[in-house]
Amino acid sequence: MPAENILETLKAKLGGKVAETGSFRGDDTAVIAPEAWLEAASLLKKELGFDFLMDLCGADYLPREPRFEVVCHFYSSKTNARLRLKTRLAGEKPAVDSLTSLWLSADWFEREAWDMYGIDFKGHPDLRRLLMYDSFEGHPLRKDYPLKGRQPRIDHKD
């Protein structure tokens, strides 16, 4: 299926929930409203043949509002197509549905996005920090976290 058709299909099926679509340097992107995130991903997997959730990450666009983005890269081994799906999250407590019910790979990807950006994935079975330690304060990849931020000392645990 050619790439334009995927974007067109998404628009036809999801209507106004597709906020924006575009292509840049051969990469196709669709921006989805946060409430339709799981619905769109499920459509990609079940009807459009995207069997790989290759990557999922967060991004911070401070001072823009909505500030955060969750970015997914999908790949279909059946049609050899790639697609980037994004959603924009506002506010102090960004949250979006988890994709763990559709792909096993979403588990660690979402844990990392939570760890680095503080994005809450609703429905994730075990959302805890992945790279940083449990008592780490803040989320290091946020633009307002300083490059050389210091952390308080932590107590030794037995």
Added chain:
Amino acid sequence: MERPAHELPKNWSLENAGDGRLLLNMGPSHPAMHGIVRILLSVEGERIKDADVEIGYLHRGFEKTCENVTWNQVVPYTDRLNYVSPFINNVGYALAVEKLMGIETPERCKYARVIMSELSRLTDHLTCLGANAMELGAFTVYFYLINAREDLYRLTDAVAGGRITPAWSRVGGVTRDLPDTFTADTAAVFKKVRANIADADRLLTRNPIFNGRLRGTGRISKEDAVSLAFTGPALRASGVPYDVRKASPYLVYDRFSFDVPVGDAGDNYDRYLVRLEEMRQSMRIVEQALKQLPAGPVNHPDYGVTLPPKEEVYGNIEALMAHFKLTYEGVKPPAGEVYQAVEGGNGELGFYLVSDGTGRPWRMRVRPPCFTLTAGLGRLIKGGYIADIISTFGQINMIGGELER
């Protein structure tokens, strides 16, 4: 885990869970954990009931750091993602930025990048198989394979000036062209590498102990491997013939004939066989590339992209200005975002870059191939014996640098 893992004891002792199970810490300081991974095991006798893999011991803020340096200053950091196949990381990153800028490098540069990437794949697989064999008791094989790797390192050292941190590619080109004697040197090194691989093949492939340790262990179904987004040898061992070099050819990979080995059992033994064959295919690619290698420049001609030659800088005001601006401000890709995937040693290595039009990346995300493999580790070892963790962990070839960035 029955109890959430973060509530589990963090000490180093063996704890009795009270229902016949024992909680056992494996790593992070364990000789077979390659330094820095901790697995919390819940075992019943020798059987693994549940496993929680904990990472983060080598996290050094790669992505944060990259947001604060110019596009070209990122290159040395990419070496340290996968330090056994640094050229693939160098090349993948440069390709991503070039895609963002919408430029192409000269033909000779593309061939040189293919050649160095394939040499890196060889060193990656040699290290993986050598270390795996050593951990399973075949120390001799380790020396055969590491000797071959050392010869390849000398070859890449002669090109880039560094064994494991070459920082070789730049946006729009490479730091150094291939030396004049490169073709002859490669032929000599490949002769030795082929002999050493054949030795390892004879020592391992039909060895009953090695077979016993690898066959049927760390098995994963095709469906689970896809759902976990496995790529590279681990995915192909499960029977999915996905290889970025074939699926979406970058550089000049579409001009070479090479095979993509595919397994069917999805166990450690198939991963071993896939890697063994991939090394032979990599040598095939390098030999074809050296035959086709065109003459000409290796750097993009635009001085707004690559540094002008020194004699130009000292003799010509335009080149001097370009040099100054490129060094201080860096290349400036237009605002936009791209995802570029290359086939790394362990699978799909992706770079997701966001530019805001300045000289520094706004967002720099690496999709490390062994991230998803390590995420699936718990699933691979569950139900098996503690001793099988060694073969499985060796075969997923976890590389801390790219896993935790």
